[in-house]
Amino acid sequence: MKPDAAPRRVPLAQLPTPLLDVGGLLPPSTRLRVKRDDLTGAALSGNKVRKLEFLLAEAQERGLRRVVTCGGLQSNHCRATAIAARELGLDCTVVLRTATPPDREGPLTGNVALMRLVGAELRFVTPEQYAQRARLLPELAGTDGLVIPEGGSNALGAWGYLACVDELIVQWGTEPPTAIICATGSGGTLAGLAMGVRRRGLTIPVYGVCVCDDAPTFQGLVAQISAEAHARWPELPALAPSDVRVVEGWVGRGYALSTPDELADLAHVARTTGLVLDPVYTAKAFRALLRAPEAYGEAPLFVHTGGIFGLLAEPLQPAPEPG
Ligand SMILES: Cc1ncc(COP(=O)(O)O)c(C=O)c1O
Structure with a gap:
């Protein structure tokens, strides 16, 4: 090869x-x-872990401190990003699409529970707000964050x-x-x-x-x-x-x-x-x-x-x- x-x-x-x-x-x-x-x-x-090997290498290379990404409420991609970011010492913000945000104090399940466990910042947004993610994510990333698109698909x-x-x-x-x-x-x-x-x-x-x-x-x-x-x-x-x-x-x-x-x-x-x-x-x-x-x-x-x-x-x- x-x-x-x-x-x-x-x-x-x-x-x-x-x-x-x-x-x-x-x-x-x-x-x-x-x-x-x-x-x-x-x-x-x-599957997201394979993509993150390349995406997070870029965050490291550029000396960034944080990653910002998005997905549905139970997004596997957001969970994998939150955990991988922690492994590499990066902070993570996830924007999660849901018409019915879970109670902040209440029990969480599945992927959301894991995101919370590793200390990712969880932002619950309505589908209408989610439609504005192309503007929202760069705002949240600021100057020291990497925006990773939905599904890590770029x-x-x-x-x-x-x-x-x-x-x-x-x-x-x-x-x-x-x-x-x-x-x-x-x-x-x-x-x-x-x-x-x-x-x-x-x-x-x-x-x-x-x-x-x-x-x-x-x-x-x-x-x-x-x-x-x-x-x-x-x-x-x-x-x-x-x-x-x-x-x-x-x-x-x-x-x-x-x-x-x-x-x-x-x-x-x-x-x-x-x-x-x-x-x-x-x-x-x-x-x-x-x-x-x-x-x-x-x-x-x-x-x-x-x-x-x-x-x-x-x-x-x-x-x-x-x-
Ligand atoms: C378990 C699982 N399988 C398949 C896919 C689809 O992969 P892709 O987003 O690269 O199309 C995803 C994510 O969207 C996933 O979480």
């Missing part, structure tokens, strides 16, 4: 994460492998999954997958994977399964991240919207809302394999594969991007007993 000018990276994730064969879920002629990026760490876990953050592709190439060796599938929520993971595969001259299709919005939205987002990355690091490929494969049809009731069918599939996967998916991202994305495996060839590779604390944010609905 040709070395190129990757930006500086601060080690935060436990790498390489395992690439495991998972039987019992797809037809026997299909070989399913799962990239366990839910295992990038314990509290500091999931050209620098995309390096997390550009690097992950190189990790995967070593792991799959002479047995490449027929497709790579991940959840897509802000486009950064999909952008990094798709650029990473193209950068190494591979033609393996990379599919992002929408957990919100629609295909044109994510095709546009990924193309934009890729254009910015190409402008900054010309050796990276610039992807057009038509190069980006986005799978629709699995959003269900909407972002962070579950249906009984989704929860039943999440429970089925857990009971069959011990693999624990999260209801907001990975369970929705995995259903694309579980329910329509023929679309991804005989050796699909699913990237488990984490999200375990979202699963524990609400009391779990009892899933129906199997058959």
Whole structure:
């Protein structure tokens, strides 16, 4: 593999994460492998840690003291940023979107509880206020803070999954997958994977399964991240919207809302394999594969991007007993 000018990276994730064969879920002629990026760490876990290795290196390089970021109330990205910032001795402010802010003195759950535990400054804002985040975040960052966009999804953050592709190439060796599938929520993971595969001259299709919005939205987002990355690091490929494969049809009731069918599939996967998916991202994305495996060839590779604390944010609905 040709070395190129990757930006500086601060080690935060436990790498390489395992690439495991998972039987019992797809037809026997299909070989399913799962990239366990839910295992990038314990509290500091999931896909965001890979992006933060590059984003927070920039904060260190510029001598900044604080990071400011944003997301939904139970954002995995905000939790990972708050914990990683603490590990590196940086302060962190998180702007969390919610129509119903939790009671400041009351108990918090899931990701929000962890953000509070590591002492991040929590700012609860309404969806209307959140729409102004492009103005709000730089104000909060001031002169010594780094603004990290939603999901850590920008050209620098995309390096997390550009690097992950190189990790995967070593792991799959002479047995490449027929497709790579991940959840897509802000486009950064999909952008990094798709650029990473193209950068190494591979033609393996990379599919992002929408957990919100629609295909044109994510095709546009990924193309934009890729254009910015190409402008900054010309050796990276610039992807057009038509190069980006986005799978629709699995959003269900909407972002962070579950249906009984989704929860039943999440429970089925857990009971069959011990693999624990999260209801907001990975369970929705995995259903694309579980329910329509023929679309991804005989050796699909699913990237488990984490999200375990979202699963524990609400009391779990009892899933129906199997058959
Ligand atoms: C668990 C989990 N999986 C997948 C995603 C989607 O990744 P991305 O925001 O890079 O599209 C996120 C975050 O949005 C996440 O928290």
